[in-house]
Amino acid sequence: MLDISVAYNRYKFVGYEFLTWLWYVIEHDPAQLNHVIKENIIFTIGNRIKLQNAVHDAVETITIKGDDAGLEEGVLALKKGALVTEIHLRVTEAENEWQFTMKGESLNICNLRLPETGQIENKDDKEGAVLEKFFLHEKIMGWVDAVYVFFIKIRISPEWNDKVIPQIKKWIQQ
Amino acid sequence: MGLLSSNVSITRYQVLGQLTDPLMDNLTRLLTQNAIVEIDDEDMDQSAGWTSFEDPFTPDFTGSTFVMGSQFIFSFRMDKKAIPSKVVNKRYRQTITKRLKECGKDFLARNEKKQIKEDVIRELSLRIPATPNVYDVLWNYEKKSLWFFSTQKTANEALEIFFTKSFKLNLVRRFPYTAALESLTNFEEDMLNRLTPSHFME
Numbered sequence: 036m037l038d039i040s041v042a043y044n045r046y047k048f049v050g051y052e053f054l055t056w057l058w059y060v061i062e063h064d065p066a067q068l069n070h071v072i073k074e075n076i077i078f079t080i081g082n083r084i085k086l087q088n089a090v091h092d093a094v095e096t097i098t099i100k101g102d103d104a105g106l107e108e109g110v111l112a113l114k115k116g117a118l119v120t121e122i123h124l125r126v127t128e129a130e131n132e133w134q135f136t137m138k139g140e141s142l143n144i145c146n147l148r149l150p151e152t153g154q155i156e157n158k159d160d161k162e163g164a165v166l167e168k169f170f171l172h173e174k175i176m177g178w179v180d181a182v183y184v185f186f187i188k189i190r191i192s193p194e195w196n197d198k199v200i201p202q203i204k205k206w207i208q209q
Numbered sequence: 210m211g212l213l214s215s216n217v218s219i220t221r222y223q224v225l226g227q228l229t230d231p232l233m234d235n236l237t238r239l240l241t242q243n244a245i246v247e248i249d250d251e252d253m254d255q256s257a258g259w260t261s262f263e264d265p266f267t268p269d270f271t272g273s274t275f276v277m278g279s280q281f282i283f284s285f286r287m288d289k290k291a292i293p294s295k296v297v298n299k300r301y302r303q304t305i306t307k308r309l310k311e312c313g314k315d316f317l318a319r320n321e322k323k324q325i326k327e328d329v330i331r332e333l334s335l336r337i338p339a340t341p342n343v344y345d346v347l348w349n350y351e352k353k354s355l356w357f358f359s360t361q362k363t364a365n366e367a368l369e370i371f372f373t374k375s376f377k378l379n380l381v382r383r384f385p386y387t388a389a390l391e392s393l394t395n396f397e398e399d400m401l402n403r404l405t406p407s408h409f410m411e
Contacts, residue, residue: 046389191404
């Protein structure tokens, strides 16, 4: 295994490509995600996407935010060579919704909002609340991890260059 | 920011190694030995250590209170005294003026000024309470995984150092490369190591 700090910096691009691919899949082939997770859940893009273009020497950052923001500017940035560095996602399972921001370079989950849980009214409720919260945290982490594993297996396979890159290029150029 | 907050940020780690048996006794001992030390009445400006999830201002690990289901749950607390530089400067200048008047001199030696500044900071440290920051830790010992409820760089770096110091175990942060390794064979790992960035533009 590579030195951790070297690996962190060298493979940031894998995280950025993951989020860019995820945006494409959510928009064009969401059934793939259900196939991976084997549960009836819906991933949607939330209210914020951050992209970064480091193709030239200067690093350019583009942030699109707002509940009803169009993502055309983001696609335009992709066309110029940018990749997604952060994305706000909503994940829905029946009545339950999780919201969070995922960072490409670290895969950290930030500002995670879980579905509603019961109020803590006394000390005995606390253990139940912790276990319920933990269950909801573990659920979303499990889904995100499953999608990442699916992505990484494609990313290292010939399918990435032969099929996925042309599909994403076609989407960007439309 | 904690597990029960409505809005949380999480950094995930893999824990390398295991504690020696008996596990529960050793973990209780190490948490207690490395519990947060109160500095409100001390002239220290910062302190870090483990504390209880149930009551972060009264560390107590007796009776396996940190075990919940299959997890160990406790908190990492970092206390810091923030003394405003303008307050330090005001007290420093006042003390110098007083000292000059007392000894009838026009100026003080560099060493004397340095000593006065250190004394002022020490005096203020005793009077200013530390600001606590509490971050929850969920450790699934069997799965060798640990969740830290913060993504702040300083908090994460402090946790990594303090965890290793306390338990003699290393934490490996989960990020695109390390997360990929969890699911790849040796052959696939070689392919991952050879990856180069893709370009989606024409």
